[in-house]
Amino acid sequence: MTNSDFFAARDIHEACTRLSQSGKEAHILAGGTDLMVAINRRRLFPHKLIYIGQSGMDAIEVKDGHLVIGAAATHTAVIQSKAVKDHAGLLVDACCSIGSKAIRNIGTIGGNICNASPAADAATALLALGAEVKLVSAHGERAIALKDFFTGPGETVLQPDELLKEIILPLTKGDSRWGWLKVGQRKADVIGIATAAVSLRLEHGTCRDVRIALGAVAPTPLFAAKASAMLEGRTADESLISEVAQAAADETSPIDDARGSAWYRKQICGVLVKRILTAATK
Amino acid sequence: MPVLELKVNGNDCQVLVEHTTSLLEVLREKLMILSPKMGCNTGDCGACSVILDGMLVHSCITPAMVASGKEVITLEGISASGELHPLQKAFQDNHATQCGFCTPGMIMAAKALLDENPKPTEPQIKKALSGNLCRCTGYKKIVESVMAASADNPASGS
Numbered sequence: 001m002t003n004s005d006f007f008a009a010r011d012i013h014e015a016c017t018r019l020s021q022s023g024k025e026a027h028i029l030a031g032g033t034d035l036m037v038a039i040n041r042r043r044l045f046p047h048k049l050i051y052i053g054q055s056g057m058d059a060i061e062v063k064d065g066h067l068v069i070g071a072a073a074t075h076t077a078v079i080q081s082k083a084v085k086d087h088a089g090l091l092v093d094a095c096c097s098i099g100s101k102a103i104r105n106i107g108t109i110g111g112n113i114c115n116a117s118p119a120a121d122a123a124t125a126l127l128a129l130g131a132e133v134k135l136v137s138a139h140g141e142r143a144i145a146l147k148d149f150f151t152g153p154g155e156t157v158l159q160p161d162e163l164l165k166e167i168i169l170p171l172t173k174g175d176s177r178w179g180w181l182k183v184g185q186r187k188a189d190v191i192g193i194a195t196a197a198v199s200l201r202l203e204h205g206t207c208r209d210v211r212i213a214l215g216a217v218a219p220t221p222l223f224a225a226k227a228s229a230m231l232e233g234r235t236a237d238e239s240l241i242s243e244v245a246q247a248a249a250d251e252t253s254p255i256d257d258a259r260g261s262a263w264y265r266k267q268i269c270g271v272l273v274k275r276i277l278t279a280a281t282k
Numbered sequence: 283m284p285v286l287e288l289k290v291n292g293n294d295c296q297v298l299v300e301h302t303t304s305l306l307e308v309l310r311e312k313l314m315i316l317s318p319k320m321g322c323n324t325g326d327c328g329a330c331s332v333i334l335d336g337m338l339v340h341s342c343i344t345p346a347m348v349a350s351g352k353e354v355i356t357l358e359g360i361s362a363s364g365e366l367h368p369l370q371k372a373f374q375d376n377h378a379t380q381c382g383f384c385t386p387g388m389i390m391a392a393k394a395l396l397d398e399n400p401k402p403t404e405p406q407i408k409k410a411l412s413g414n415l416c417r418c419t420g421y422k423k424i425v426e427s428v429m430a431a432s433a434d435n436p437a438s439g440s
Contacts, residue, residue: 005284005300005301006284006301006347008347008350029345029348031348032343032344032345032348033325033340033343035345036302036304036325036342036343036344036345037324037325037343039302040304040323040324040342040343041323041324045302046301046302048301049301049302049345049347051345051347051348053348076337099325099413100325100328100340100412100413100414101338101391101394101410101412101413102325102328102331102338102339102340102391102413103325103340103413105337105338105339106334106337106339106344106348187412188409188412188413189326189412189413
């Protein structure tokens, strides 16, 4: 494909080269499930599209002691992957709650991250899984923690010549526990009013590697650092779980919108975290 | 302007498109294939559902160029022989078509399900159709139709 306004990259190097030549004029296109909505609503008119859906960036594999998920892997591919099921069951649960089957079949995990919606389900789960993201450009690559990737609604640290290559997750070890809960206006095909993702490891009853993340309750998917630290190294009981859930709710800064009020979002966050922790620490 | 080459319902097609043109626009406006409907145009209602290389997609938010070199099946393509597809027959027998606007998308979503799981349970059917909205709110007959069509399937699966 040589046409200048639609470029189908055959590999990541082609995508990076074309992106560095095009700069801000170009948008990266993967599944298009967010980009096309913006285009159809006349909110965006990209002069150029660089398509990465057939660039081989969709591999999911265990590599060098990590689970590595290519940014162009579809939600359906993530859900069906044995490696993801074995090492990141939380991500499977979150991806199952994204959109509809038709969305999951073509929408990608990298798109869910780069679109940077505060309500992004996969992104919220990945925060709780301690994900790193690898960003590449024609000039090199860098890896950063996903929690440092988002800077605001629809905004990230990605430079104009950079694209997301892959997501890197630690492998599960020991007695790993997790939970995902989403509250929406209906059960399926919705953007969350609030979501909660928790991952932890139980070591003789003690909580380790506790990570609590919340969606749709802050300008970005939120890693609840204080609440997570509060449970780290401790044995969960009813009163501690209540304190942690309250701390998580306190870390949120939700807004009123068509889906729910700020007050409701804050309340429900505490409830979701409490429910997950109660079930996960049994 | 990019040239899009794809196969639609078994026919090879070549179409000139804008880079931001949706697959739905190509089907309806360039190829005059009118079963996929434009409802929301944002991937919420499912009226535009088609099968792209075996996968159910919302054609309104699928960039046409993404279908390059691929095969698209629309409702027209599942009864190409002139015989009604078992799902179409079941929708007819069970009066599952009310205003008809959502029907092509419903049938394509149901077909994608039955291709993957020939004997789905009722909850599995409801889940598979959750990306398709019916404005007449007649879901019961739609679900019954899919159950009826699956009953005729050779058993493989639960």
